Amino acid sequence: MKKIVLLLGLLFAMQTALMAQDTTGTVYFLAHLQSTFNLIIVNGGSQEIFFITPDDYNDGVTELTTAPSGINDGVTQIQIESTNNWKLTIEADDFGPIAPTSGGDIPINNLGVTITANGGYDNGSGEVVYTALPGFPQGLSNDAEDLIWHGTNPNAGDIFDNDYTLHWEMGTHVAGTTMNQATMFDQLADVIFSTGDFETTATLTLIQQP
Numbered sequence: 001m002k003k004i005v006l007l008l009g010l011l012f013a014m015q016t017a018l019m020a021q022d023t024t025g026t027v028y029f030l031a032h033l034q035s036t037f038n039l040i041i042v043n044g045g046s047q048e049i050f051f052i053t054p055d056d057y058n059d060g061v062t063e064l065t066t067a068p069s070g071i072n073d074g075v076t077q078i079q080i081e082s083t084n085n086w087k088l089t090i091e092a093d094d095f096g097p098i099a100p101t102s103g104g105d106i107p108i109n110n111l112g113v114t115i116t117a118n119g120g121y122d123n124g125s126g127e128v129v130y131t132a133l134p135g136f137p138q139g140l141s142n143d144a145e146d147l148i149w150h151g152t153n154p155n156a157g158d159i160f161d162n163d164y165t166l167h168w169e170m171g172t173h174v175a176g177t178t179m180n181q182a183t184m185f186d187q188l189a190d191v192i193f194s195t196g197d198f199e200t201t202a203t204l205t206l207i208q209q210p
Contacts, residue, residue: 080164091143092202093200097197097198112170121162130148150209
């Protein structure tokens with residue numbers, strides 16, 4: 001009987017020792033965070049502009065001009081996804097006539113843009129700066145000009161940070177801005193261009209910044 005008790009005691013001790021052992025392993029992780037740099041045209045990638053009434057030629061047209069005059073639809077929404085600081089530039093050729101329209105080009109600074117922010121980064125927030133504020137349009141140029149750029153704080157972010165609406169206007173000749181200061185009527189009278197159909201393409205370029 002003593003032998004049986006001793007044997008059971010040894011078996012119990014061995015099982016306890018086996019259950020108390022620890023076995024460990026390791027898993028190594030190496031994370032690669034690549035740069036993301038993306039400009040998205042959400043909507044408004046094509047615009048159609050109508051000058052019909054005398055007021056259109058005297059005062060210009062915007063998204064708010066009563067149809068059928070005005071700009072359809074007058075706005076372009078853009079979003080930027082970037083892990084780096086960035087700036088956005090804009091440039092465009094002069095409006096060229098579409099056959100059978102003939103005559104001169106419409107100077108591109110008749111076309112202007114203002115900006116409103118839909119996301120967290122707005123003008124004056126420290127992340128971004130732009131001067132094309134409502135009421136103060138920036139006239140477009142044949143050369144690339146800064147449209148939105150890096151402020152005093154980092155402007156890297158996602159679409160919830162960098163979401164903007166570009167508001168287009170044409171022929172508004174707003175004083176104190178880079179818009180063409182002559183009315184469309186005056187430019188027609190000076191035979192700079194004629195009536196008819198014209199076209200151009202504006203290029204937005206996203207540039208990485210330090």
